[in-house]
Amino acid sequence: MSLDILFYILGGLTIGTALMVVLSKHPVRSVLYLVLTFFLISANYVLMNAQFIAIVNIIVYAGAIMVLFLFVLMLLNLNKENEPKHSPLMTIGAAVAGGGLFLVVVAAMREAILAAPMIDANSEQVGLVENLGKVLFTKYVLPFEVSSILFLAAMVGAVLLAKKEKQTIE
Amino acid sequence: MLLATLFESGVKIEHYMVLATALFVIGVFGVLYRKNAIILLMCIELMLNAVNLLLVAFSTYFGQADGQLFVFFIMVVAAAEATVGLSILVLLYRNTRSTDIRLFNKLKN
Numbered sequence: 605m606s607l608d609i610l611f612y613i614l615g616g617l618t619i620g621t622a623l624m625v626v627l628s629k630h631p632v633r634s635v636l637y638l639v640l641t642f643f644l645i646s647a648n649y650v651l652m653n654a655q656f657i658a659i660v661n662i663i664v665y666a667g668a669i670m671v672l673f674l675f676v677l678m679l680l681n682l683n684k685e686n687e688p689k690h691s692p693l694m695t696i697g698a699a700v701a702g703g704g705l706f707l708v709v710v711a712a713m714r715e716a717i718l719a720a721p722m723i724d725a726n727s728e729q730v731g732l733v734e735n736l737g738k739v740l741f742t743k744y745v746l747p748f749e750v751s752s753i754l755f756l757a758a759m760v761g762a763v764l765l766a767k768k769e770k771q772t773i774e
Numbered sequence: 775m776l777l778a779t780l781f782e783s784g785v786k787i788e789h790y791m792v793l794a795t796a797l798f799v800i801g802v803f804g805v806l807y808r809k810n811a812i813i814l815l816m817c818i819e820l821m822l823n824a825v826n827l828l829l830v831a832f833s834t835y836f837g838q839a840d841g842q843l844f845v846f847f848i849m850v851v852a853a854a855e856a857t858v859g860l861s862i863l864v865l866l867y868r869n870t871r872s873t874d875i876r877l878f879n880k881l882k883n
Binding site for chain 1: 837
């Protein structure tokens with residue numbers, strides 16, 4: 605089936621762009637690769653029939669959060685190449701730690717025993733807005749309201765951090 | 775229709791587990807390897823997205839909506855975290871004129 609090939613192409617591209625985020629020297633290029641990674645992850649969500657999460661992922665991550673990162677990058681003017689040289693010991697250490705973590709987690713997952721997938725007529729509708737909204741506003745209505753308080757706290761914190769500097773200038 | 779063909783076409787849930795693990799490990803590697811604080815925050819976003827991918831995969835696999843709502847809440851927390859983290863970073867940059875994390879090891883000077 606062609607979905608098989610589509611998954612491998614998407615997965616390979618996702619891992620490739622994620623690696624480029626880490627390895628590219630230029631911070632702006634890194635941000636743009638991260639936007640590409642988010643779009644590819646959204647494509648993976650569409651492949652899994654989770655349309656709502658795919659759209660929210662594009663709007664929130666590729667839209668809002670990445671614009672925030674780009675704004676800060678432009679504000680700090682890090683465009684010039686001032687990244688210090690890495691020591692080779694640190695590079696080897698990071699690679700060994702990451703590779704070791706990957707091997708351990710994959711080895712642990714090979715032992716995992718999973719239940720059979722539950723695919724019926726209802727499971728096609730799971731990722732749609734109607735079904736997610738029903739569950740969100742009945743079962744998860746309290747976390748939903750608490751998250752609004754979290755946003756308020758984050759907003760107050762960001763304003764406070766920006767305002768404090770202004771007072772010291774005056 | 776699409777879903778049934780996806781899981782019967784040879785793509786197993788294990789494939790998604792390996793893909794999410796690879797993305798998470800790339801994020802961990804980036805946090806250990808890079809010295810720029812903005813790239814570090816981006817690697818944290820990458821790790822959060824790896825977890826999101828696995829949550830959506832299992833949510834689809836078991837036909838339950840709960841996993842996708844957890845992804846929704848993770849996105850909320852990630853947005854708040856990025857806002858506060860970046861504003862702290864701007865303040866640190868005003869003090870040190872750099873985003874090198876090795877300069878931030880002394881918070882009190």
